[in-house]
Amino acid sequence: MKVIIAGAGSVGRYMAGQLVLGGHEVTLLDQDPNVLSRHAALAAGVNWAQGDGCEIDTLARIGAADADVVAAVTGDDEDNLVISLLAKQEFGVPRVVARVNNPNNEWMFTDMWGVDVSVSTPHLLTGLVEEAVSVGSFVRLLTLAQGKARLAEVTLADNSPALGQEISRLGLPRESTIVAVLRTSQVVVPRGDTVLHAGDEVMVLVTGESEPDVRRILVG
Amino acid sequence: MTAHPDLVEIASAIPRRRIVIEGQVVRMRARPTSGQPSLAVTISDATGSATAVWTGRRAIGGVTLGRRLRVEGVATLVGSQLEFTNPSYTLLP
Numbered sequence: 567m568k569v570i571i572a573g574a575g576s577v578g579r580y581m582a583g584q585l586v587l588g589g590h591e592v593t594l595l596d597q598d599p600n601v602l603s604r605h606a607a608l609a610a611g612v613n614w615a616q617g618d619g620c621e622i623d624t625l626a627r628i629g630a631a632d633a634d635v636v637a638a639v640t641g642d643d644e645d646n647l648v649i650s651l652l653a654k655q656e657f658g659v660p661r662v663v664a665r666v667n668n669p670n671n672e673w674m675f676t677d678m679w680g681v682d683v684s685v686s687t688p689h690l691l692t693g694l695v696e697e698a699v700s701v702g703s704f705v706r707l708l709t710l711a712q713g714k715a716r717l718a719e720v721t722l723a724d725n726s727p728a729l730g731q732e733i734s735r736l737g738l739p740r741e742s743t744i745v746a747v748l749r750t751s752q753v754v755v756p757r758g759d760t761v762l763h764a765g766d767e768v769m770v771l772v773t774g775e776s777e778p779d780v781r782r783i784l785v786g
Numbered sequence: 787m788t789a790h791p792d793l794v795e796i797a798s799a800i801p802r803r804r805i806v807i808e809g810q811v812v813r814m815r816a817r818p819t820s821g822q823p824s825l826a827v828t829i830s831d832a833t834g835s836a837t838a839v840w841t842g843r844r845a846i847g848g849v850t851l852g853r854r855l856r857v858e859g860v861a862t863l864v865g866s867q868l869e870f871t872n873p874s875y876t877l878l879p
Contacts, residue, residue, distance in 0.1 A: 631802060631803070632802075654871060655859075655860070655871045655872050656859075656860055657802065657860060658801060658802040658860045658861065658862035658871075660862070676819070676820035676821075676822075677819055677820055678819050678820050678822050678824075678841050678842070680871070713820070
């Protein structure tokens with residue numbers, strides 16, 4: 567895939583390195599020529615470009631018209647939104663990924679601004695902390711498909727109504743699915759006849775409407 | 787008004803390239819996008835149809851059913867339909 571990453575900070579540089587290892591064609595864009603000269607040697611195989619991603623001309627010059635993915639991961643939410651909007655509106659980029667720096671801005675990172683997927687580090691961290699401290703509660707980990715679906719995690723408590731039951735008999739709504747069960751550090755691929763036990767970490771994909779039902783079935 | 791030099795027929799329009807199309811408004815829809823208003827206007831020429839989506843608004847002055855419109859921008863394929871996001875537009879007589 568052809569990937570453009572705007573913002574060559576630690577996030578952008580790491581992504582570029584990983585994606586090149588994955589065999590992708592990566593262009594890393596940053597405004598600051600010093601960043602480029604300091605780090606260019608570190609990530610072999612990455613195309614480095616200097617310029618302002620908030621300008622159409624810059625994006626055109628580095629090939630946004632043919633890019634499969636644009637990732638706006640600068641440290642500035644305003645820039646990330648402008649880059650996302652231009653990528654979608656002016657170049658029709660199929661997948662636009664944006665980094666949310668300040669979680670208060672997350673509500674704007676939607677398809678209104680051309681964003682297909684947004685990633686908010688503070689939000690993710692909060693979810694992971696909640697997960698670490700909470701047995702028996704329903705923890706949202708990740709939002710997918712512009713908020714229509716969510717990945718959530720429940721560690722089953724001793725009083726969960728789902729204990730000892732086969733997954734197919736739980737009566738989960740059609741708009742939800744158990745995607746994995748983590749049991750004593752093993753990943754159990756869930757099947758209809760998989761029986762849930764106390765302490766199981768159940769990863770479940772839900773849509774907005776089905777979440778209360780799933781919560782009731784797994785948490786009580 | 788003379789034809790625009792970059793004008794293409796809708797059926798031969800290439801996705802993800804800057805194009806100009808002209809046609810008649812055959813459908814208008816207020817379509818919420820992530821809870822915000824947006825207006826989807828489908829225009830049709832003799833060869834096919836394409837949809838222009840303007841975000842953040844429910845109506846555009848002068849854009850009404852039956853109106854002839856020139857739309858300039860980059861379109862992508864959404865399903866089988868060409869769709870522009872916030873393209874430039876000109877009301878045609």
